[in-house]
Every structure is written in structure tokens, then in C-alpha cells.
Amino acid sequence: MPARAGEPLAAALLAAGVQVFGRSLKYHRPRGPYCLQGHCSGCLMRVDGIPNVRTCQTAVRAGMVVERQRGWPSASFDAFRALDWLSGQGIDHHSMFTSSAATNRLAARFVRRLSGFGELPAGEPRPPAPVERWQRQVVVVGGGAAGLQAARELHRRGVRSTLFERQEVAGGRLLDGSDSAGGDGQGSWARLAELHRQLEGSENLELLPGTTVVAVYPGDRLQVVAVQERRTLVVEAERLLLACGDYEQVRLFEGSDLPGVFAVRAFDRLFYLHGVIPGEPVVLCGDSPRLLRLAGDLVAAGVEVAALVSGATRPPLPAGEGAFPLVPGRLPVRASGGRWIERLEIAPAPSEPADGLFDCGCLVSEYPPAPAYELAHHAGCRVDFDSACGFRVVVDDGGRTSNAAVFAAGHCTGAMSLEQALEAGRRAATGMAESLSGGSGRED
């Protein structure tokens, strides 16, 4: 299979026309990536003998052995999908096969054989990874807009910080294509370049990309556990600044879990960064200016766009006006297709009958991302619920959480613009610097 070196495996597979990456647990529904951000389970495959590998987080290499998991006779054509067709609204696994004790024992044996994703890792057992114990004054988790801006502010104030970024390249949202050309000429790529320039060679910043923070243990000293490919870091930190961002979501409706339905930023990266169009025609659902810009760019690139469906009754007109139908006042209510989305039905509201149908080779579904609140919750910080985005870390203007040693900024604290995330990063860093110097933050 041809692929570009270094490209995520999932993007290469989509470019090669792979539709089904695996099968779901209970109903054997087809699964494929929708977040391409390393948080969903849609892109899991067996890679080089290792089960449940996130292919969107794995760089493609020549000679890789990539296999689908689950499904009989194969994940691509899975006879157990019949369970899905036959079960209507679902199977109650609590009550099935409980008619008699003997039936129950027999059924349990059968169910066990259907359970599980993937076989044990093949080959030599993985030996314990080397561990390093570090002590740091300030640890920043997340190198997106808020985290980088916070590091920049800490640097300016002469405070040393260690920044862990899960991806190989820091930038987060600032790397996204459709934000790259902001209306004011201050596009996100320009902002990112500026931040990198300001931080370059800084003795105050220890930047570790390719490092995943997997746990925070609170106590007298915070312990941050970060995992790299070849070693594990256990870092004792005096202060922690969480800028972990958020998780892409898609709108929920019947069939919204079909492969071919993508979150906006996932599609955005496929198109702008990797040049991959996973299916045509493209239908876009949402209201934001960035989605309209994306639609315009798709048309300009010669991609067939079937429609832009907008929940708003009067959305702003897209740049490429007239190149595709703009359907206001409608929401997607049903996606259908065998192994990949083929059709999309829309309606005035989820409870009303569908009044429109599109052939659909790929759906870009805009929905508020969910803040990544988990590490803050590990650390005992207060988290609340806001239906606009989901659970989020509660912070004050200075980024302080309910744990005095932990600060948070950016999208893990709720929905905001890129500018607001940058500003929140700056404020949290200021608040933290003040807390370190006993209330009088030093201005250089």
C-alpha cells in the first residue's frame, strides 16, 4: 500500500480507500476513525503484532503489518453484523439467556468467545521500560495554544517550566488548517511561528514532544507520570498547569457512528495537512465560519460538496456562494450505509420526520468538543457540567483550580476562541508565577 513517510497510518489507510478499520463490541457495527486525535477507539487495529493500536497516532513505515480485529469471517464482511440488524433498538445483555441455569451457563461460554478486542501481543514479551525520576518546579501539560502561551509567559517572567506534548509537534489547534488564515492576517500558523520564535533557545523552557501524560497523583508533592516511547518519567512538580485541550465530538443521531462521519478538526487535518479526501460527495453540517471556509476551500480544490446543512435558520453565506446548496434550518437525523456512510437524511428537528436526503460519501459533523478534564480530576480539582461543552475544569480569572498547586487554561476549561485560549494561557501563567513568588509576580 502506498503512503507518505511519517503520515499517520490512519490517514494513509483512508487515502488507500480502507473503510472498515474494525468491528464494534456488541453489534459488530463497522468502525473507523472519527477524531484522528488519539482519543476515540474507532481507528484501533493490530499493528506489527500489537493489539489495539491507535492508527491515527502511529506514523506509517514501510513494511508495517496492519490487521483488522474482530469480525467473522473478517472485519470487512462480518456475519455477526446480523446481530445489529436483528436487534432493533438493542439487545439487553442483562436479561438475555436467563431463562434457566443450564441455558445461562451454555450462553456464557459462547459469549466469552465473542468478547475481547484482539489477541495477546505477539513476539518477545515487552520488558519493563526504564524509569527516570525528575523534580521540576513547573510542569505544563499540553503544547497547544494555551500551553505554549503559558510557557511563553513563564519564560518572560523568568520561571522555568517543563512542557509535555503528546504529539511529535507542539501546536495543537494552532496547527489546524482552517484557522490558519484568520481574517485579521493573524492566522494560527503565523501565531504558532511567532510563539516558536519567542521560545526558541529559551533556557527557561524544557519542551518534550512525543510525551504522553497518563496520570497525576496528588499528595504533598504532585506526581506526574509521563510516558515516552522508550522511557517513563515520574515527575514531582511543585506546580502543574493543565492545558490539555479538548476531545472532538460529533452530533449524535441514528448511524452517526458509521465510518465516513468525521469531526470537523479530524477532516480538517486530513484535508489541509495530509491532502486526503476520504469520500465524495462531502456533506458538511454546522454553523461556524470555519466550516464555511472549509466548504469553500473544498470546492476550490475540486472536491464535490453535496451540501452544507446548517441548524441556524439564516447562516452567513459561504465564500464559494452558489457552488453547493446551503440548507438552513436543518439537522442530520439519520446516516445509512453498509460499511461506510452512503446517505444522509435531514429534518427540521431531531423529533420531526426527515424532509431531505443526500448521497453522502463523507460527513463533516460540527459539534462542541468536550474539555479534557480528566487529569485535573485525578488531581482533585473541581469539575462542573455545562451542556454547551460537557464536563470542564473550574477555574478563576487567574487559571486557579480548587487545588492550590494546579492551574488550568484553554479548552480544558470550556469552549472558547483561539484568542481566548492564548489569553487564558497567559493569565494562568501569571497567576502561577504570582503563587510561586508569594503574591508578587515579577515583571521583566
Next chain:
Amino acid sequence: MGKVIVCRCEDVTLEDLRQAFAAGHRDLESLKRFTGLSTGFCQGKCCAAHAGRFLAELRGGDDMVCDPTRTRPLLHPTPAACFAAIASGEAPDQEDA
């Protein structure tokens, strides 16, 4: 009418949530246990917000959702080998999450 999948990892449908709520599981911890929601590979990253909205709607407001389900390490599934060599001689209550 087909399925609306809320939790992709465990194939939990919107109807499963409705039935669990009707059966008296009216807080997220109970809903999670009864339906399997948020117990899979992604540990809720793709469904916790959706489930919170479901609960907020049925209980009549965001304030009624209270806390998310208890968050436990790990943030991402990680090989046991990554932790096996962490020598840890400290007292157990010095490092709790």
C-alpha cells in the same frame, strides 16, 4: 428505527440510557455501571459529555448533573511494562489520585 450509539467502545445506545434511567439509574455513576457507558477503551472521552447532556435534559438542568463519573488513572491505555520498573518505597498515602 435504528440505533443511536452514544458510547462507541461499548455499543451503548440512547435507548439503553433511557431504559436504565427509567429503571432508576438516575446518576452518571449508576448509568455508567448499568449500561457499560464510558467503561471501554476511550474511558468516556467520546461519550461522557453526551451522557451528561442526556442526564441534564431528563433531570431538568445542568446543575442536576453534578460530577462526572470518578476519573481514575490512566488517561490513555498504556502498556504495563511502562510502570513495572517504577521503584516506589514511599508510604502509600503520599501519592494518591
Next chain:
Amino acid sequence: MRDRAELVIIGGGVLGLSLAYHLARMGLGDIVVIEQGYLCFGASGRNGGGVRQQWSTEDHIRLARRSVAIYRRLAAETGFNIWFRQGGYLFLSRDAVAAATLERNVKLQNSLGLRTRLLSPAQARRLVDGLDTSGVELCAYNPDDGVLFPWPVVWGLARVATSLGVEINTFCRATAIDVQGGRIVKVVTDRGAVATSRVVNAAGGWSSQVARLAGVELPNRPYRHEILVSEPLKPFLEPMVCDLADGTYFSQTMRGEICGGLSDPLEHSSLNTSSSLRFLSRMSASLLRLLPRLGGVKILRQWAGYYDETPDGNPVLGRTAGVEGFIQLNGFGGHGFMLAPAVGQIMAEWLLRRVREPLVERYGLERFSSGQLQRETLVIG
């Protein structure tokens, strides 16, 4: 909430609900259960689901055997799948003393009708592919032990009990037990009071706190116990593996996850359910040591619950001297789930028929002051 009941059970865990279930099936449904959280909030919702019959005392062996028989039919009785999988339990001993204990236990277990047998390390390796038995002296294996899903056991018992008249109040906390003239007259909760003459303390980790509401001091103390679970994989492990040297235990659930924990000698008594890095690292090291090919298996989640421990490793059952109507059903350490079906049944018969029950007499609270202790030594997994 009812303002009057024949019996109030404090604690909606597996023990309290097993008692309510058996009483209701025997005809006494006028019961109010008070649970401070959601169903499965306490240890009943946090354990690894191991159910074994390999014990070191006759009482425990008999109770466990009876419980396994009940678990085998419970799904059909309650209409709730509990996914009980009898893949066996494999104990590993690493020194002569532990090996001698296993030999003695197996003899006792065989005499009581269990199919336990001693295995050499080589035989154990045939049972668990890839098991590292270096340093292992002797093993004991019972093919009828197993693992189940704890949550649906609780829901099933609750649903049947409710249908037979039991009222279960979740998110309801007992704040006082009113004792007048040495007799219980009512239980006060944050949602109202229930007049009753009998109260069962089935509060697990909180049982000492609940006893204090009636002015009674229990020797029970809660200890945190941690556990973790891996990504779900296709079936590859049949038995629960238990290492007597450090208390490591792990098995594969019906969902395919490796689920296990281990004891921590440094743990001190507390009602703390936080997770620790110390456990994550010790447990990971144990898994790699016992089954090296688990090194590449991904850990999904760790959590914690309680062991409700007593000085002799045996439960506290029955009447309480000085407070008439106050009944203890607690102190089951980390194995309440293994024994709850049988204990609930026996206690129900004892309460309803008012017959003499040797078990209840042996494990009464008075034993701690009279000094007649019989130690249970197999208190892991």
C-alpha cells in the same frame, strides 16, 4: 420512604441485599434498606468478582461451596446475567511453610467434597500458558472456583427483593440509631426516620461508624484495596492466579480484561479510595513477573475499594450484647462477595425461624472479648 418496617438494613451492598433477598423470598418483605450512595457504591461495586471455595477453615469452605451453588443459578433466579465463569483458582506457594499450608488446606477441602488438587509448577504452566513459575514450590488448583461480574449480582438481588416488597433507598444516609431501654426503636436518616425494632448493620467499610450510632464499638477497620483492569483481549487465561507470597491475584473477565490486585503491607486503616502510583507500579511489576507476556498489554484503569477487616479474618455476625435488635452482618474483609449468598440465606433463616445457628454463635461480637478466635489464613483474592 416508609416510616415503619419490620427490619431495617443499613448498607445496600451484596450482604445487605442478599439478606433482604432471602428474607423476602421466605415471606418477610417488610424491609427498608438504606444505602448511602448508588447501588454498587461500596466494596460490592469495586471488587474483582473472584469467587473461590479454597479456604483454610471448615466454616469458610462450607459457606463458599454453598455460595457457588447459589451463584450457579442466580442469573436464572433474578433474570440478571452475572457472567459467572468457573475457570478455577490457582494458588502459588513459594516456600515450605506456604506449601505445607496448601497441602493441609487441600486435604481439608477434599474431605468436604471439593475437587481441589495439588499441582507441580510444571502442571501449573500447562494450565496457564507462559506462567513464570521460577521460585514456585507447590500449587493448588480448584476447577470449580471462578469469577463473576459483581454489579449485576447487586442489581438482580435488589430487583427481586423490591418486587417482593423491600424498599431500597439509595443516596440515603443513616444519621442516628435510636436506642431506648436497651432496645432499638428507630433509625433516623437524612431523608426521614423509620420506626423498627431490628436493625442489621451490613455497612461493610462503614460498619464501625454505623455501630457507633448505636453506641457499639466494633473491632472492624476498613483498609483500602486497589485493583486495575487492562484492555479487553480474546480469551487466553482460564483460572484466577493467586500468588501467596505477595497477595497478587489476576484473572480474565468475561469481557476479556485482565483484572487483578495485590495486598499492600504498608496500607493503614482509612476510608480513602484514591488511586496510588505505588499500586500501579507494584501490580504492573507483579503481572510481568508472573506472566511476562502481559508486558505489552495496556492498562486501562485503576481504582480502589475497601477490605472490612477484623482481628481474626472472620466476619462479625448476629446479636449485639446490650442493644437488643441490633444485628451485625459485616467484617468480611475482601471476600464478602464470595460468601454473601450463603451467609444471607443462613442469616435469613436464623432471623425468621429463630433457630439456633452455630455459625452465628461462633462469629458473634463477644468472641473478641472472650478471646475465642479461630484464624482464617487465606485472606487474598
